[in-house]
Amino acid sequence: MPRSSKTSPQEYPRIKEPASESGCLDVSKLTPHSRKINRERLKELIESAITKANKKSSREILSVPSDASKKDMERIYIDKGKELFRYFKRYCGDPASTAHQILGRHYREVGSEQFRNRTLQKERMNSGWRYQFLAIGCAEESGRFERISDIGAAEGDFNAVIAFSDKKQEPLSLYVSVKNRSNTMGGQDWPKAILALETVAVNDKNRTGPYCCVFGITMERGSRYIKREQRTGKAHSNNTEIWLSDFFWPFFSNSSYEEIMIAVLEVLMESAKRDKLSIEVEIPDGLLESFGEQCRKAGLVDADGKFNDPHALVRFFCQ
Numbered sequence: 001m002p003r004s005s006k007t008s009p010q011e012y013p014r015i016k017e018p019a020s021e022s023g024c025l026d027v028s029k030l031t032p033h034s035r036k037i038n039r040e041r042l043k044e045l046i047e048s049a050i051t052k053a054n055k056k057s058s059r060e061i062l063s064v065p066s067d068a069s070k071k072d073m074e075r076i077y078i079d080k081g082k083e084l085f086r087y088f089k090r091y092c093g094d095p096a097s098t099a100h101q102i103l104g105r106h107y108r109e110v111g112s113e114q115f116r117n118r119t120l121q122k123e124r125m126n127s128g129w130r131y132q133f134l135a136i137g138c139a140e141e142s143g144r145f146e147r148i149s150d151i152g153a154a155e156g157d158f159n160a161v162i163a164f165s166d167k168k169q170e171p172l173s174l175y176v177s178v179k180n181r182s183n184t185m186g187g188q189d190w191p192k193a194i195l196a197l198e199t200v201a202v203n204d205k206n207r208t209g210p211y212c213c214v215f216g217i218t219m220e221r222g223s224r225y226i227k228r229e230q231r232t233g234k235a236h237s238n239n240t241e242i243w244l245s246d247f248f249w250p251f252f253s254n255s256s257y258e259e260i261m262i263a264v265l266e267v268l269m270e271s272a273k274r275d276k277l278s279i280e281v282e283i284p285d286g287l288l289e290s291f292g293e294q295c296r297k298a299g300l301v302d303a304d305g306k307f308n309d310p311h312a313l314v315r316f317f318c319q
Helices: 039-056 070-090 093-100 107-142 189-204 245-253 258-272 284-297 309-319
Strands: 147-153 156-162 171-178 209-216 240-241
Touching: 039 107, 039 156, 039 258, 070 107, 070 284, 093 309, 107 147, 107 245, 107 284, 147 209, 171 189, 189 209, 189 240, 209 245, 240 245, 245 258
Parallel strands: 171 209, 209 240
Antiparallel strands: 147 156, 156 171
């Protein structure tokens, strides 16, 4: 498979100034927005996006039905404790450092910390889905685009087809992957992600005109740029751009980043349910005891429930 930097530049108008955006798509040549989504309709789109995101990925680790019996709750706590133990192993970034940090600490203390970490992770995943669905909803509602569709691939989120003001030109296909922030991926992951998204565009048999790949960053201020190799300054792909929130939201919704966030806040404020901070969530004893039992079975803690063997921890994380 060719490197993304070797892909032929697509034939669409590009800008020269400002220098920071040199080579990027000249959006002034595209069909402009003809209207602004009214406030009430925008809030309906936000409510729909929140509902869809919650179905994809709940913000909560622990959800106990209101009619659950004591036995049901005990079963749930045991299962969630096992899940937390698997998370503890899977998301260990540095086996040596982690083993050193938790040496001598009680499993309840470590389990509580892992619970908070996983809660934050799930909140970020849920937000990612929320703003992906919202971007799609706004693009569909705006009337600016000829077609909006789900790419149906892990590498991308949606495809938007937009016409040029010059009707002689074939419409442009945008392949959009939505991220919360640019640091969602490490530096070494960007070339792979860029190549994967562009491969989807290249292999799309339904596309007729040129394409442009976009990584939309929904919650990071700034305009846009083309990702380049740090050592050589060469673009990973001349057809792939990073669109930060100040460019991304106006393009797809005709609303500013701040307007979108204020509208989301209003919807959340009007909701009967208020999300708790991760530090406010009460962690059931049964869940922590289940986590501790898994630690004991793995031979990671002593009779007092404390992590006592750093070498055993490293072997555990590295298995």
